[in-house]
Amino acid sequence: MSDHESVRQLLALSAAGLLDCSQERMVREHARQCAACAAELDEFAALAAGLSALPSPQPPAYLLARTTALLAAEADRRQGAAFAAASAVFAFALVLLTGQALRTLVGDSAALAWLAWAAITSVFGAASALVLTSRRRLERSTV
Amino acid sequence: MIYQAAIDESFPVAEPTQFERLRRGDPAALAEAIGQYRHRLYRYLLRLVRDPASADDLFQQTWLHVVRHLHRYDAARSFDTWLFAIAHNAAMDLLRRRPNESLEDREFALPAGGPDALSTVLAGERTAILAATMAALPALYREALTLRFEESMKLEEIAEVTHAPLSTVKSRVQRGLEAMKQKLRKEDIL
Numbered sequence A: 001m002s003d004h005e006s007v008r009q010l011l012a013l014s015a016a017g018l019l020d021c022s023q024e025r026m027v028r029e030h031a032r033q034c035a036a037c038a039a040e041l042d043e044f045a046a047l048a049a050g051l052s053a054l055p056s057p058q059p060p061a062y063l064l065a066r067t068t069a070l071l072a073a074e075a076d077r078r079q080g081a082a083f084a085a086a087s088a089v090f091a092f093a094l095v096l097l098t099g100q101a102l103r104t105l106v107g108d109s110a111a112l113a114w115l116a117w118a119a120i121t122s123v124f125g126a127a128s129a130l131v132l133t134s135r136r137r138l139e140r141s142t143v
Numbered sequence B: 001m002i003y004q005a006a007i008d009e010s011f012p013v014a015e016p017t018q019f020e021r022l023r024r025g026d027p028a029a030l031a032e033a034i035g036q037y038r039h040r041l042y043r044y045l046l047r048l049v050r051d052p053a054s055a056d057d058l059f060q061q062t063w064l065h066v067v068r069h070l071h072r073y074d075a076a077r078s079f080d081t082w083l084f085a086i087a088h089n090a091a092m093d094l095l096r097r098r099p100n101e102s103l104e105d106r107e108f109a110l111p112a113g114g115p116d117a118l119s120t121v122l123a124g125e126r127t128a129i130l131a132a133t134m135a136a137l138p139a140l141y142r143e144a145l146t147l148r149f150e151e152s153m154k155l156e157e158i159a160e161v162t163h164a165p166l167s168t169v170k171s172r173v174q175r176g177l178e179a180m181k182q183k184l185r186k187e188d189i190l
């Protein structure tokens, strides 16, 4: 490839400032003797300058508020989930401790009855929690 | 929860204290960061997807992803490129679902035509034509150009944002510029 041809391939990247030093030097030295390449380099430079100076589109005024509100809802949801998990662990420990106490104080059958009762109520509790969460989600998505 | 957005445009986001606050989920730090990046991030998204409603939506998605994955952010790396890479992924998901969107045509030609009577082009019209010509490039080419010329990102940073090798980034910038120049010269803009 002639000097002219290989330099022509580099003109756009030279205007973009993306050549390494030796390539950039080669372009400059060639453009000093080649009017065609010099003119083309000028055009690329004008284009690059134009692109750097394009007017920036303005984000809509509500964008900031809408985004922070979305993130606040997300933080709320996470906090709610952490709280629910902590309550569940606490309730489980309480049920086991009560069962253990009943077993020593009253007997095995009382402890078993308590555990069965706790199991039934927690199933209902979990079901209603799920219903509540999905309703909240639905409400949020329609807002 | 109420977000007190005390937005100070001059606050440097690279300050470690702000990252620590961000990582702890401090709502004020988050609102600050969103405020600081809103112009740049919105411009980048709009150049990529071209319609304001989608840019708007992707902007919010990007920040939601940021708060969900902040624990994965390595503070030794640039927050800019991390943030823009998240935005890039979200935008690519959207663009791939668009039937008529070409991300990167091997052989592409800018559509002919456009505003006429260019002999009377004023400075304002010239920039409008420049912007329209850039918008007509395939998505990955206009992305490379906006990251290079509007975001002033280095080659390595563009590669990180777009998950592309350096040589690919270079060739996108080159081909994008060459196509634009050819088109603009035909219309006597350059």
Ligand SMILES: [Zn+2]
Binding pocket: A003, A004, A005, A007, A008, A030, A034, A035, A036, A037, A038
């Ligand atoms: Zn030459």
